[in-house]
Amino acid sequence: EFEGFTGYGEASLPPYLGESQDSVMGFLKKVKLEQFHDPFLLDDILEYVDSIDEGNRAAKACVDIALHDLIGKLVDQPLYRLWGLNPVHTPLTSFTIGIDNPEVVKMKTEEASRFRVLKVKLGGGNDREMINTVRSVTSVPIYVDVNQGWKDKQKALDMIHWLDEQGIEFVEQPLPKEQVDDMAWLTENSPLPIIADEAFQRISDVARFKDVYSGINIKLMKSTGLREAHKMITVARALDMKVMIGCMTETSCAVSAASQLxxxxxxxxxxxxxxxxxDLYEGVKVIDGKVTLNNLPGIGITKS
Amino acid sequence: EFEGFTGYGEASLPPYLGESQDSVMGFLKKVKLEQFHDPFLLDDILEYVDSIDEGNRAAKACVDIALHDLIGKLVDQPLYRLWGLNPVHTPLTSFTIGIDNPEVVKMKTEEASRFRVLKVKLGGGNDREMINTVRSVTSVPIYVDVNQGWKDKQKALDMIHWLDEQGIEFVEQPLPKEQVDDMAWLTENSPLPIIADEAFQRISDVARFKDVYSGINIKLMKSTGLREAHKMITVARALDMKVMIGCMTETSCAVSAASQLxxxxxxxxxxxxxxxxxDLYEGVKVIDGKVTLNNLPGIGITKS
Structure with missing residues (x-):
């Protein structure tokens, strides 16, 4: 809260990232924002927040999102507008189809008919069956997310060639993040872009991955929030890398924040x-498959 | 002009950059901003302006600065504040001492006593005399700008070792910009940071120079303005490069704009x-040698 305006933030906590409600509350207790007289001092405030402790990236994102929301409200502008972006240029969003048996996959794909792109999880041993099942229902473009599920680079390349024929747009994290040399080889030889997800966390990773992946998947809960995510996009663009923005399972608060970028x-x-x-909030909508920004100030949410 | 607010911009035109009053006016005549309904659409507008013609970087900077000034006024905030920066963190600014005979150099150095850093031009054949003369008057830190004046990398390195002993902070553009391999060798072996100036123009140069120079000298009249300059800083930081911001001989309009960054x-x-x-404007001041931002909206100037 600042001068009667309230900024909202969110930390979402997938168990595998090692943060919990307790760790977030513990971290937030250490954050002493009273020492800053002005919420506009983002560089100083977020550098301080980042320096309090290692990790805690979702907790840090929560502070970053709330500050951005507050600043947008103080100047009465949506963040995308303060950043000079045109809301017309938002992309489609994909809807995710998890690994399952053909009956369930078929049903979920049919339910997702309002989306114009799907993201299909692979790496569970039934890759061709998954894709064939989705393709039996729809011909929309598909993003593939392997979540480190393949181990052999040559087999991965063979599968990517097959996927290329099925109208797949890109492949996310095909090999385990530790297999850096294999990944660089795969990216060099792949007909489809290869996107880093589990391997990729913070801005220092971008330049490191220039010749390893074709692009990066940015998530606010990994990047510590909007400010670092925004910088990551600038750096990736300067290095001719592709950029994807993703999310965790989270409310319209964090999703609307990410949508501003x-x-x-x-x-x-x-x-x-x-x-x-x-969902505790109403915010950005998916309309005809497309991320659709509103003109509310800040991250663009209201309590629902 | 937009909704009663006016944004100011400036194109400054050193003869060696190939732009003239005529070329700027000719370029600005082609710029049809009426097609954009909203000055906040910086990404779209500046991409369009950049696409109108090759070069014309100062003319493009003039449009960029005026738009930024306008946006700052529309939301009633200085640009540094919209960018989340703390005005306390502005650096000292150097004052430039040109190549001349010892009497003149001595006089100019004495006149510059209110500056806490000097930039001394070298490469005119009297390098040691220049530095010795300045040092006979003052012990403040010195930046050295060679303007491509040295040709031999080994002699350059010897001179830099000597400069290091005289309290020099860094060396700008020691060799001709075409001698890329020599420059990379010099940067690797130099005890002082080596900064690119003439070699460096736009954002695509930053990543290219990662292993050639220690850092870059950004000028708005080279970068096409504030938006690209801001991105350049983000990219350079991510690549662990040093950043300097400079200017041409220009009014407080463009200097105040650059100062916001x-x-x-x-x-x-x-x-x-x-x-x-x-000078047609009053804007950012140098106080006790330091760039000192005011709290006026936009680029922070008033007509004088």
Whole structure:
């Protein structure tokens, strides 16, 4: 809260990232924002927040999002507008189809008919069956996310060639993040872009991955929030890398925040708020498959 | 002009950059901003302006600066504040001492006593005399600008070792910009940072120069303005490069605009407005040698 305006933030906590409600509350207790007289001092404030402790990236994102929301409200502008972006340029968002048996996959794909792009998880041993099942229902473009599920680079390349024939747009994190040399070889030889997800966390990773991946999947809960995510996009563009923006399973708060940056990216997977029943906010909508920004100030949400 | 607010911009035109009053006016005549309904659409507008014609970087900077000034006024905030920067973190600015005989250099150095850093031009054949003369008057830190004046990399390195002993902070553009391999060798072996100036123009140069120079000298009249300059700083930082911000001989308009970014840089050489007698504006001041931002909206100027 500042001069009667309230900024909202969110930390979403997939168990595998090592943060919990307790760790976030513990971290936030250490954050002493009273020492800053002005919420506009983002560089100083967020550098301080980052320096309090290692990790805690979702907790840090929560502070970053709330500050951005507050600043947008103080100047009465949506963030995308303060950043000079055109809301017309938002991408489509994909809807994610998890690994399952053909009956379930078929049903989920049919339910997702309002989306114009799907993201299909592979790496569960039934890759061709998954794709064939989705393709039996729809011909929309597909993003593939392997979540480090393949181990052999040559087999991965063979599969990517087959995927290329099935109308796949790109492949996310095909090999384990530790197999850096294999990944560089795969990216060099692949007909499809290869995107880093699990391997990629913060801005220092971008330049490191220039010759290893074709692009990066940015998520606010990994990047510590909007400010670093925005910088990541600038750096990736300067290095001729593709950019995707994704999310965790989270409410319209964090999803709407990420959406403010989406006019800058190639691909979006911003469906986290559509996978939950307890969304506390109304914000950015998916209209005809496209991320659709409103003209509310800040991150663009209201309490629902 | 937009909704009663006016944004100011400036194109300054050193003869060696190939732009003239005629070329700027000719370029600006082609710029049809009426097609954009909203000055906040910086990404779209500046991409369009850049696409109108090759070169014309100062003319493009003039449009960019005016739009930024306008946006700052529309939301009633200085640009540094919209960018989340703390005005306390502005650097000192250097004052430039040109190549001349010892009497003149001594006089100019004495006149510059209110500056806490000097930039001394070398490469005129009297390098040691220049430095010795300045040092006979003052012990402040010195930046050295060779303007491509040395040709031999080994002699350059010997001179840099000597300069290091005289309290020099860095060396700008020691060799001709075409000698890329020599420059990379010099940077690797130099005890002082080597900064690109003539070699460096736009954002695509930053990544290219990662292993050739220690850092870059950004000038708005080369970068096409504030938006690309801001991105350049982000990219250079991600690549662990040093950043300097400089200017041409220009009024307080362009100098104040560049100063808005200065909390982000290592070094500033923002004395262009102090070298002229026909400054049309009042803006950012040098106080006790330091770039000092005011709290006026936009680029922070008023007509004088």
């Amino acid at each position: 989406s006019p800058l990216v190639d691909w979006a997977d911003l469906d986290g708020n559509l996978l939950i029943n307890n | 200065s909390p982000l840089v290592d070094w500033a050489d923002l004395d262009g407005n102090l070298l002229i007698n026909n």
